[in-house]
Amino acid sequence: MDPINKMKLPEGAVVAPVILSLDKTSLSQFSRDKKAWPVYLTIGNISEDVRCQVSAHTTVLIGYLPVSKLECFQKKGRLLTGYRLFHHSMSLLLCPLADAGRHGRDMICADGYLCRVHPILAAYIADFPEQCLVACNKESQCPHCLVQSNKRGDLEDWASRSMADTLKTLNRMRKNKRSRKFDAEGLRAVFDPFWKDLPFTNIFACLTPDILHQLHKGIFHDHLVQWCMSIIGEKEIDAQFQAMTHYPALRCFKKGISSVSQWTGSEHKEMQRVFIGLLASAVDDRILVVAHSLLDFIYYVQLQ
Template sequence: MYYPFQSQGEWSLAKFLAENLTQTQIKRFLALPWLIWRDAEEVVQSLFGNPIFGANMMFDPILVMTALGREYSEWFPAHEAHRIQDSLPDGATITPVTRMTGGLEMHPLFISIGLKHSVDTGSMMLDPHGHLWHCFMPLVAWTADLPEQLMIACVSKSASPVTEATHKQFGDVHRQSSHTSNLTLQHIEQVTWNVHPWDNLNSFQRQAKMLQLNGICLPFWRNWLFVNPSTFLLPEILHTCHKFFFDHVLPWCKVLLGDELNVRFKCHHKHIAVRHFVSSISHVKQMTGREHCDIQCTIIPMIAGCVPPWFLHAVCTLISFIYQAQSPVHTDSSVEAMELSLHEFHTHKDAIIEARARMTKSGGVKDDFLIPKLELFHSFAEAIHNSGGLIQYTADHPFQHTNKGKDFVDQSMWQFDMYSLIHSSDIPLINTVSMEEEEITTANPMLAWMRLTCH
């Protein structure tokens, strides 16, 4: 009746907060230390044993081969699932929730915070059929933007969170070696051996900075089995690709075209499924990932004829790379094609500098490509091989299906208020459910799964 709450009391509290407090006030209230802490392991056990997913459980890594090579889609066909499974005791399994097939929106879910004991020794869990499994719950993916990735990897802003590249190597053509957890821990140990942070924090931070560290001495992942930040910190499509396009590629085009770019977007012929910017792209009130994608769709024809040919080619190959990276299913050949697009950009990127399109904030011309997110592009291929399609981990994905501009609290309340909605409305129950179906399923992925599997 009050799912996902345990009682009417919890449901009433959520309803009261949503109706009487702002989202900022709710966050402050939920941060109070006396509130109940929910055990993440209990959450995984509930999901693992949910009969709704019983017919769609997967317990073993799989290998999918096609004429184009090995297939990488979900996490289980990728390399990491096989590596971790081979390292587990006989009879143990990695804990999945469900798989993403047939166009359904559910995908593998791995909850790791507060599960260190379970990762080290495993936990016994019942599946939806009543069978007991020895389950391990490793941290396999962490969706974060670049600043959070740097914080988790314990490296400074002048280093890459997933490779050994430093600031002067951000524009290199080739990828640097992976920045492993062992290397980070060795550097931290080296600094603490000279000066302990509790003895002299300022000196510790200075020495840590010399080794491209951010000063964290006890990473939360330091003793976890199967955990490596260079593997679980996956490229995030929204911030790494779309935001990169908005922060760099689009300004390059604006420098060369000026107001002509706005004129071209305003004069663009209307077409179904293509965004028409009536007030030009410089006057959009709120730029989100959606607008970034819409501009990407037409940026090449918009600048064609007004920029040097090799500049156009460089931008085109970069846009191709971004599109190829978003494929939900990859093969060895598609990953190779994606890498080729990135290599083509690096081959012709000097045309952007020659066109004096890369500018500083003060108006000067830059003659380099020392861009942190550009360096992250080199890790896309390895991330796909290790963890499957990157689109399933993007922070942009949950908001693609949001209706009527509701934020998370509003969406959640459609589910939490369902009981009162049914009993306070004169509309027949079946009509009520039909009208609110979309709003409810956006807040509860289990209901979305049930809805799609029943159609």
């Protein structure tokens, strides 16, 4: 780890917490399969209610990262090469941020005073696959802690990932080509992650929860819905959705939900709005309490 990460900022320094966000997206409807990663930047000093307003223009686009098929490489190594290309591109894009975070920049603050401002990465917003890409670990592993993939549902405490330990493991893997710790932590052979030179930053603590993949798709659809479906049966679930009373503000699933092959976040939200009502007459009260509690948790997490 960079030795400066162990130091303290000088007296009088002002921190500007930097928030990065990116998501792989298609360039246009006419570009077929051409995609890119647009990288957006904002700062945490701006109030959240203002930052979330599109008209406030508090978020700026700082660059596009390439998404290439890398057909010039052998098929076996294309995936890993793509990971390394992502980190190399991000390191070039964030090079000014690393220097400014170390030494600071003189800026005029909102109160009119000249301050030494240190922009430091504080939050990184991305969905779960891209969180794993940033953390240099496989998608079967957690990007935050060292929990084993087959024990993620157990009520145990696991150590958080450490930048220093991760970089040491990657360097050891680069030299020896074989490491038990590398395999145990589910790391990918990305030896120069973009965050290694960012000062005063813990990239694993910067990753924010992914509401779509972890809550709507994970807790609700992959766990709660499948659990209830195994209890009362797939046909009964479909029958309950088909019998739902029509109302202008609610979506009606005329064919049920078992035949839907691909779900979006909007469809998950529509299911959640009526799911407790559909279960009320079909399951035991104890199951209803569990479903009610999980949905309450999902709604509370989304409060602004």
